[in-house]
Amino acid sequence: MINSVYLDLDDCLNIFTPYVLASLGCSINALHYTGYKHEWGWDIVEAATQLHPKKRFSARSFWQSVSPHVWADAPLSDLFSPLIQLCQDTVGFENTYITTTPSIDTASASAKLRWINKNLPLELRRNYFLTPHKFRLATSKSLLIDDNEDNTIAWKRNNGISFLVPRPWNSLHNSSFSARRLIPKIEKSISTGESNV
Ligand SMILES: [Mg+2]
Secondary structure, three states: OOOEEEEEHHHEEEOOOOHHHHOOOOOOOOOOOOOOOOOHHHHHHOOOOOOOOOOOOOHHHHHHHHHHHHHOOOOOOOOOHHHHHHHHHHOOHHHHEEEEEEOOHHHHHHHHHHHHHHOOOOOHOOOOEEOOOHHHHHHOEEEEEEEOOHHHHHHHHOOOEEEEEOOOOOOOOOOOOOOHHHHHHHHHHHOOOOOOO
């Protein structure tokens, strides 16, 4: 049985990647992942260049074009409400944490905190870790829920249990993305202490 849950923010609790691409004028629905090709993997800059009608982006020009408001205003995913409820019902809010990796730009860290403050229940608003080293938090009874496969692999390597959220850039890109399908699977990982990949 899992006794603590670590929730990723971008593209788990919120819809980040399509939203940021749409905010830059790319041809993609801001609220859906269907326009993002698996072959782009983690390369959001390549995705932006392919999807934009005119512009080509470098990593530098891409991230310079992203307004910090995008992090703060990213819409809730369909996982958000049922996942928060599931954490409250199983491990409790006192054992639920947000783990998120800010970019090197300090504006991203502060915008992520604004998102947390705006959207999460009061009890969770200070339960966060801003770190690129999530695996340091892993224990044999902690579950990481994340769309970044590097994170879920590192978490497991450090004895933790992980649940990979299917997204176009990871190995579960052909699985259902819907919360209705995913929540029972996450519930199972919490009760059995087994990773999903
Ligand atoms: Mg993420």
